[in-house]
Amino acid sequence: MILRVALNTLAVASVAVAQATTYQAEAATLSGVTIGASVAGFSGTGYVEGFDTASDSITFTINSTTSQLYDLKIIYNGPYGDKYTYVVLNNAGGSQVSLPATSAWVTVPAGQVLLNTGSNTIQIQNNWGWYLIDAITLSPAAKPGPHQTTTVPVNTNANSDTRALLKFLGSIYGKKTLSGQQDQASLDWVTQNVGKTPAILGLDLMDYTESRISRGAVSTDVDKAIDFAKKGGIVTFCWHWGAPVGLYDTADHRWYSGFYTDATDFNIEAALADTTNANYTLLLKDIDTIAVQLKKLQNASVPVIWRPLHEAEGGWFWWGAKGPEPAKKLWGIMYDRLTKRHGLNNLIWEWNSIKQSWYPGSETVDIVSADTYTQGDHGPISATYNNLLALTNDTKIIGAAEIGSVMDPVQLQAYQADWVYFCVWSGDYISGGSWNSLDLLKSVYSSDYVLTLDEIQGWKNSSL
Incomplete structure (x- = not known):
C-alpha cells in the first residue's frame, strides 16, 4: 500500500x-x-x-x-x-x-x-x-519577431496545387488557424451540430495495404478526399501502417491493431539492415501500394498534407519502436521512393515528432506538427508549440495534427501559439461531450481567428 x-x-x-x-x-x-x-x-x-x-x-x-x-x-x-x-x-x-x-x-x-x-x-x-x-x-516573455518560415516545398518538382497550399498556409500562419476534423462521419457531425464545416478533413491510408486488405479491410477515404477537395476543402492523410508481416492476431492483439509495437514482431531495425532481406522488400511493396492511392489524388488535383510515421518518438508504433535512427531512415526511403520513383508531387511532407534526435532533417520536411490529448483542457499547448519552434529554429510552419480537446482561440492568440491548423480526432473526442462541449465547439467555430470551409474558398488562387 x-x-x-x-x-x-x-x-x-x-x-x-x-x-x-x-x-x-x-x-x-x-x-x-x-x-x-x-x-x-x-x-x-x-x-x-x-x-x-x-x-x-x-x-x-x-x-x-x-x-x-x-x-x-x-x-x-x-x-x-x-x-x-x-x-x-x-x-x-x-x-x-x-x-x-x-x-x-x-x-x-x-x-x-x-x-x-x-x-x-x-x-x-x-x-x-x-x-x-x-x-x-x-x-x-520576450515579444517574438516575425516568423522565419519557408513556403517553398522541399520537393523541387512539387506541382502548382501543392505550392499554392503551402503558400496559403504561410499566408495565414500567425494570423489565423484552420479548423480540422478527422474522419468524414465526424466532420459531418460538426457540420450538422455546430453549423460550420471544418476547413480540413483528416483521413487515413490505413486500409489500403496488403496485410489489412487480405483480412477484409476496405476504405473509401481517397474518394472522400477527392469529394471534399471539390468543395474547396483541404485534406490531410496519416497512415496507421499495419506491419506488412508478423501480426500476432490474438485475442489481446487483433490484426487490425497491427500498427502497434505490441501487436507485431516486425522489427524495423532488422528490416532496414540491408536491402536484400524479405522484410525490406515488403516495406517497399507497401509504400508502392500507397503510392497508387496518392497518385489518384494527384490526378484529381488534390494536394495532401502528408503525415506518415506519425508519433514515432512515442515508440508505441512499430516504426518508432527501435529508436530514432531506423525511423529517420524509413522516412528518407519513403520520401525518395514517393517523390523520385513514383513522381508524387502533390505532397506537403509533415513530420510529427518533437525531439531533436528524431528529426529527419529540413531537406525532406515541409511542416512540423505534434499530437496532444488532454481531456477537458482547452489551453494553447504552448510548451509543445515552442518545442516545435526550437526544433527547426522557426523555419517550418507548425500544425496541431491531432488533438482531443479543441484549443481556445483567445488563449492561442494571447500565448502566441500560432498553430496553423488543428485537427480534432474522431468519434467521442468530437461528439461525446466530455472532451469538447457543444457550446464550446460553437464558440470556437464562430471565432474570427478560426477559419472554416466557407471562409477558405478559392485558397488556390488567393491568400486570406
Missing part, C-alpha cells in the same frame, strides 16, 4: 514577477507527494518526489501586479526514464511537458503562462509520473 499525504505549506510569492524568479517546489502546496533530499544537487532545502498516482500535484501560488506573459521553466531530475508532466495555470488551460530521462538536475522549457493581475496558481500534475521536481522559474 502506498501512503498518500497532502502537505499544505503555502507558497505565495510576496513580490510581483518582474524578472527571472525561482520558486522552490518544497515550499509549494503539495498533494499526494513528499519532500526528498537524498539526491544531491538540488537547490533550496529539498525537492518533491512521489509522483505515482494520477491526482498527485504541486501548486505554486504567484502574485503579480500586472497581466503579462511569462516563460516557464521546470528544474527536475528524471532517474526513471523519459516522462511527461502537465502544467495547469489557474485551473484552466495548460501544457504537456516532456521530461527526458536524466540523472542530473536539469532545466527544461515548459511553455508560457499568462499571469493575471493578482493571485495565480501554477500546478504541476502527475501525468506519466516518476520524476523529481526541484523548482520552477518565471521570466518575462
